[in-house]
Amino acid sequence: MARKDDVTLFREDGTRLDGRRPDEMRPIKMEVGVLDNADGSALVEFGRTKVLAAVYGPREPVQKYIVIPDKAVLRVRYHMAPFSTSERKSPAPSRREVELSKVIREALEPVVLTDQFPRTAIDIFIEVLQADGGTRTTGLTAASLALADAGIPMRALVGGVAVGKIQGRLVLDIDEVEDNYAEADMPVGAAPDIGLITLFQINGVMTREEVMKGLDMALEAINRIVEMEKEVLKSKYMKVEV
């Protein structure tokens, strides 16, 4: 692997290695209802990152002791398929996956109206099919779509995107290569309709100004992502009506 200062992640004209402007997202694809056996499902692609989400429930959990008397429990499993990376990933849940499952669950809990289904569990499975950076934010976006597809009431849709800092410059939606050489990575998840940030992490070093500017970039992008989510949900059912 090349040393950090050997690599340049920008071209001479200021665009990134894949030709994007610093504030440009990768092309996004979204599809809902892709799995017949799940109550709700979604497939979301951010460039080469491809994530599948499936929602089951609300249902009675097998382990009855986990239920909460006045609301549903959310159970989230974030998992990377063994074939999702260039080198085979062990299918056993890693420490990272366990933590991301928790982070994504906590990013969904404030928007799902769990009090409508007391003593039940809602299961969300997030499967990374192809990883190229930004899998947690793509997974969060897919999970939000799958929940809506299952007809589970939510305060608002959530979306996520990461902002990175490369060679002192802030870039939107960083991919794997950029992440490997970046000084910082800042994933953000939010529900723009109700003005709520539900996921916020920083890995690396950023100044206060960079954080504020990066957050603005991320929120602006999340706005567009959530608008796309709405379009996808509506168009699925518009076709049914005809």
Next chain:
Amino acid sequence: MSYSSSGRVVAPGEPLGVAEEYVAESGTYVGEDGVIRAAIPGVLHLDPRGKVVRVRPFKRPRLPRAGSNSFGLVTQVKHDLVVLELYGEVSTEPSARWLYEYDSPLTGGVPIHLVTKEYVKDLYSYFRPGDLVLARVLSPSPPYTLTTKPPQHGVVYAQCSRCGSLMQPLNPRSMKCPRCGQVEERKVSVLASSKLLRINLRRYLVFKR
């Protein structure tokens, strides 16, 4: 101030009006800011006369609601409670017809005082493990409380304890085995003689031998 019109397709989070203007009903919620928003994807219904907003869902979670006529198998008969595993629900009016199956089995129970109008001395003479029962749901969340007081509720299918064949309803309190002539006590549903219902529910039976 009005944001929207009836018949439009909406997605979760979309503002539909304010709390002063409408009553937020199913598929919507009132946020902390007093704005009514859609909670699910669906078709918007605004009733300006009744001042009501609701969103008709494209898909709703399949769970029993209070008033549902659920069916399931008896898993346990305790001294004061019959424990059921519920698989789905049927409509009983005007005729019994299959409605739908739940996504996963749910737990419910008929407490002794909700079995019949009469005094029940021994629950075992009303239900036995393995019986397929039709009952009305009373509570909104699991474990569901059910009743079998109405005549259409009670046992639809029961196996003879002597020879194992399926018994036929004899009267509201007993069933008879067509093979060995055994008569057993049950709280029998009047719909137990409905051919359509029996055919539809037969596949849920688990034969004991």
